[in-house]
Amino acid sequence: MSLSVAAQQALDAFSACPGWEQRARLLMQWGERLEPLSDAERVNEHRVHGCESLVWLVAEKEDGIWHFRAGSDARLLRGLLAILLARVDGLSGDKLAALDLVDWFNQLGLQRQLSPSRSNGLNAVLQRMRELAQES
Incomplete structure (x- = not known):
């Protein structure tokens, strides 16, 4: 499955980070990009x-393609949401259903730092995206 421009940018940026502190800082920066x-x-x-x-x-669905916007009261979570949105934006419902969230965060080098509660939360967000895609 090929990546969107935004997803490839995320992958390139996070792959260039040598350690968790740099990734955490980058995550915060990505979170600040979210449209409020x-x-x-x-x-x-x-x-x-x-x-x-x-x-x-x-x-929002436009020409069979999904576009999502998200927000959170938690800074780190906003960053994780921004990275998730970069990966899913523009996907069809079928591709959204096939997305492997764990694999995506592994590629970014973020999976190990996700606490079980954050991981569950991101899975809940992805599940909600899939439900919305199926409802239409």
Whole structure:
């Protein structure tokens, strides 16, 4: 499966980091790039349940392709969401369903640093993306 430009940029940037401290700093920077969600979007209807932190997910489908926006109250999680969004943006529902989240974070060198609760939260976000893609 080929990567989008944003996903390839993430992979290149994180692969260039020699250690966890640099990756953590880069993760924070990626999180700052997230387009902020409006108050109208930060509502229970868009909330992703299964995350310890507050996470909101907004989905739009355009010409059969999915575009997601997300936000969180946690800085590190915003970075992880930004990297997840880079990987899934522009995927069809089928490709979204086939995405291996663990493999993606392994490629970035981030999997070992994901606590079980963060890992569960990211899986909950991906699961919600898949549900939204199936509903339409």
